[in-house]
Amino acid sequence: MKQERWTPRVTVAAVVEHEGRFLLVEEQTSEGLRINQPAGHLESGETLTQAVVRETREETALALVPEALVGVYMTHIDLPDGGATYLRFTFCGRHEALAQPGPLDTGIVRTLWLTPDELRACRGRHRTPLVLRSVDDYLAGRRFPLDFVHTHSVGPPNGK
Template identity: 60%
Template sequence: MDTRWKPSVTVAAVIERDGRFLLVEEHTSEGLRLNNPAGHLDPGESPIEGCVRETLEETACAFTPTHLVGVYLSRVRRPGDDFTYLRFAFCGTVGAPDPQRALDTGIVRTLWMTIDEIRASRERHRSPLLLRCIEDYLAGTRHPLDLVTTDASVYA
């Protein structure tokens, strides 16, 4: 086959406050699912910028990344679909939600869950990376933000 393999680049936010993690509940083709605030990287933005944008769109909260938690490669196969995702997960803080801002299409609500509640709801996770990113965060995995470099050509 002459087709080049191209994984989809996604970004995700791991946000913890007082022992709870900020998640979104969203409509998917498989029903209502839980996920980190996450989404696809858009043209002309860095992974950090994409994560800030996606978090704002999905939670109505301004996100300030502090560290890279990790870079993850995953594959989803189901009848008629075969997708590979390259996820950049960042941790950081959020401000209060902007009451004037609507949540992104498909997002039903935001919720704060403990790690035990997240572990107990695995069947509702949109991706196994939801829990993996949080587990890595809880294990203390942190990398400096400058580990991810975006060349100026991205913005041209």
């Protein structure tokens, strides 16, 4: 029997600071209401920056202009079926209002702007420990240029 290839789940997240506050979402999860950065899964055919722009738009109705990569994080969640490993690419950038904002994604209750102290005070409600870790890394000045993340596209065979 051929063994299935193990594949981590790839996600993206956005750290957006404005006047000392960070953009977060409150979302309904199987564990109840949780706080997270705008975040979600990479979809087929997307680059990582396209994914973080899309996820931010869908979850906050704001346009993200990515400026840098804050970090790459790996975490494993144990579940009865063996669990899942997530590889998270966290970007930072500035936000802009959308000309035609749409509705928020299913499960997103509202957006929040919290200070680092307010974020630390509600640590028990974070979707993952990476919420605070990403903000702390951002505040520590961790930034990698966007060209640090390279997407290699493979075209059709024989260049056609």
